[in-house]
Amino acid sequence: MNFDLSDEQKMLGEQARALLGDLSPFDRLRGLIDSGAEWDEPLWRALAEMGFLGVTIPEEYGGLALGALDLGVIMEALGGANAAVPFMSSIVLAAEAIRLAGSEAQKAAWLPKLASGEAIGTFAYAEGPGPVFATGAALQGDRLNGSKGPVADAGVAHVAVILVAGGGFAIVDLDQPGVTRTRLDSFDQLRPHYRIDFADAAAEALPGVGKLDRLIDGAAVQAAFEAVGAADACLHMARDYAMERQIFGRLLGGYQAIKHKLADVAVATELARSNAYYGGWAVEASSDDLPAAAAAARLSGIKCFEMAARENLQIHGGIGYTFEANCHFYYRRERMLAVHLGNRGFWADRLLTAQPGSQTKAA
Template identity: 85%
Template sequence: MNFDLSDEQKMLGEQARALLADMSPYDRLRTLIDSDAEWDEPLWRALADMGFLGAAIPEEHGGLGLGSLDLGVIMEALGAANAAVPFMSSIVLAAEAIRLAGSEAQRAAWLPRLASGEVVATFAYAEGPGPVFATGATLKAGRLSGCKSPVADAGIADLAVVLVEGGHFALVELNQPAVKRTRLDSFDQLRPHYRIDFEGAAAEPMPGIFMLERLVDQAAVQAAFEAVGAADACLRMARDYAMDRQIFGRPLGGFQAIKHKLADVAVATELARSNAYYGGWAAESSPDDLPAAAAAARLSGIRCFEMAARENLQVHGGIGYTFEANCHFYYRRERMLAVHLGNRAFWADRLLNAEPGSQVKAA
């Protein structure tokens, strides 16, 4: 059994990392924050030109038709760069929701435009405090009413897939008078969130049913890949600083306590990477195993990124908390990702309640 990525997947990752290193350095992130930009639009266009936005979209709808592991390779690179793009919202969640639950007409209308980057979409599932995936919004006679908050990337989105009563999805174009968007204060300045009020907005029902859990499980795997990429970037940043920083006449990294910190982060990151790979495989090849695999990947991803972001700050010391240092980009993203799609307790419950998959049944 081969536990490694294929040569094609490794090449895909190298291409993504090269593009991001060129177009999204840390100084670029600071410029975006200083200008109060909601996203890095030139980077989004470049990702579209390289075909990354259409990686998991079927070929008949303008994509490349690749699998979950291929998409994960891209997500890992985006996480490492802390990229300010709506890839999770538009591609991982909204585009996949349309592929799973949309009619053929809806797929034909929207998936090619999402793959090309012409349209940005988001997935609106929360309704403030309460259930993570709330169904209070109502769709009657083609009109959507209710409130969704917080909704990631809603300020730049043209389209939303909205979770409505009964656990169904609805498609809503956001540029209409009956949709009101209000920007919220966000700890992660590079991934803004909004409150969206629907006041009888025109909307289309999506015919696919019982697709929420599969969509969320697949997105959890991709969130794990993003966390792994970011954790690895934190580890490398802390290692490089520890090797360069001199204290008491020797490199900071020469002290055993620092070595132990970084070793613990490395172990947690490799465990999370292994779980993410398994989740990607299950999404493609073993749907029965996906619920447990996704929950395990999500939990280990939360843990490794939290540990890496915090230890990176600690290794840097006081300078790590300044805007001029780069640690805060990852700490902010980690705090946001820790609750996106449900927090640690939510995913621990899903892991405990997951129906045994084929491995358990075979045993």
């Protein structure tokens, strides 16, 4: 059995990293924060032109019809660059929800727009304190009432897939009367979150039922890929600094304690990468192992990114906490990703209760 990526997947990752290296350097991220921008629109257009937005969308809807591992190598590159784009919200969650549960008419209406970048989507599952996946918002006929929040990237989204009472999905055009978006304070300045209030907003039910577990398991795997890419970037940033910084007459990297820190991060990152690869395989194979594989990938991704972001700060010392340094981009993203789609406790429970051949309950 070959556990390596294919040549095509490696090339896809190289193309994504090259694009992000050119268009999303740290100075660009700092400029976005200074200007108050919610996202990097030119980068989003470039991702669309490369076909990355449609990587898992079927060909009949303008996509490339590739698999979860192909999507994963792109997510890993996005994580490494700390990119300020709504890729997780629009492609991994909203587009996938429509693909899994939408009618043919809904797919034809929205998937081509999401694949081309013409429209941006988001997925609204939370309702403040309480269950991770809450179903208080109510769809009665074609009218939606209730609130959702925090919702990532809702400020730039055109359409939202909403988790509604009964556990189903509704699709809502956000540019209409009856929809109010309120920006929330966000620790990650490059991934804004909003509360969305619905007051008799026009909406359509997605006819597919029982798709929530499959959606969040797939998204958990992609979040793990993003975490692995970011952790690897932190590891290399810390290593490069340690090989340049002089302290007490010798290189910082020459001290055994620093070597141990970097080695621990490297081991944790490789373990998380292996779990992400297995999770990607389980998604593509529709394996009975998917619930456990997704939970393991999510947990190891949270752990490796947390360790990498914190050790990167520690190795840089006081300068690492300044805005002019680059460590804070990853530390902020790590804190946000650690609770997105459920925190460590939520996924630990799913791992413990996952059984081959069955799906656990998301709410």
